Amino acid sequence: MMQALPPERLKAIRAVVFDKDGTLIDFDRTWFSVSWTLAKRSADGDEDHARLLLDLGGYDWNAQRFRANSVIAAGTVEDIVSLWHPDLGEAGMRVLVDDFNQFAAEEGARSAVAIEGLHETLVALRAMGYRLGIATNDSEAGAHAAARALDIDSLFDLVIGYDTAARPKPHPEPLLYFVEKLGLEPHELAMVGDNLHDLETAHAAGAGLAIGVLSGNSPREILEPHADIVLESIAELPRLLAR
Incomplete structure (x- = not known):
């Protein structure tokens, strides 16, 4: 059963930023x-x-x-x-x-091998009105190349590599760069990733939600103490945010 989150926290979210490898792509x-x-x-x-x-x-x-x-x-x-x-x-x-x-x-x-349900999940989130981004410790060019190869590049408002913002994850700069460019506040952002540095980035930036996924390198017991919620994969996001 999916863990419950306070409705007011879910309602505040206007954008979702994804780690790339292990989250969108099978690492x-x-x-x-x-x-x-x-x-x-x-x-x-x-x-x-x-x-x-x-x-x-x-x-x-x-x-x-x-x-x-x-x-x-x-x-x-x-x-x-x-x-x-x-x-x-x-x-x-x-x-x-x-x-x-x-x-x-x-x-x-x-x-690049896509996580199951990748395209459908991103299209669903866009249809729900969410702004989308990637924050990866790959290069920005590498992230765009992988996204183009999987035909998802056009679904993102912003792609941030380790060479885009002042400092890479787990520092807060990638997410602060994202909200500044899109005119949002950190608490309106959900960060989704498969490693601790993704969750650490979310907390450091004051993001509204730190969401762990089990599609990558980290097991539940590593992610759960640092995440607001842990999902099997990003395919569960539309149902979570629809609440």
């Missing part, structure tokens, strides 16, 4: 091959070293999935490059970040 099915290729490139083709890098980034080889809140699951490309290449200077870091971003945008879009 493991989309990002394993991309991450594995980047790890092998970082390891100069040494597959044993690449396996260690991917493990360090958060891939559980036994479970065959990324760990909740790991660097690859929750961090930015800059975080991944810093983890895998800690001795790079600033100039080398910037070159490699740009290279990773370009590859991730192209291959992430090509590999």
